Amino acid sequence: LGRLQQMALKAIREVGSHGLTADELAARLGMDRYSIQPRTSELKRKGRIRDSGQRRANTTGKMAIVWVAA
Numbered sequence: 001l002g003r004l005q006q007m008a009l010k011a012i013r014e015v016g017s018h019g020l021t022a023d024e025l026a027a028r029l030g031m032d033r034y035s036i037q038p039r040t041s042e043l044k045r046k047g048r049i050r051d052s053g054q055r056r057a058n059t060t061g062k063m064a065i066v067w068v069a070a
Contacts, residue, residue: 017052018066
């Protein structure tokens, strides 16, 4: 995994079943959402994280996927 993928996966693992949206993940890492969101897609493709089935509002008010470790 790349550095940002590792950071994202570690943060998602740390919160356990609560999971993180892309916005929450970016805030937790102190990074821009547009740098982090692609990492969630990559980690999902690699089978490292999965959609929890939960949704939470993001900064725009839209409902966002809550990611958890696979």
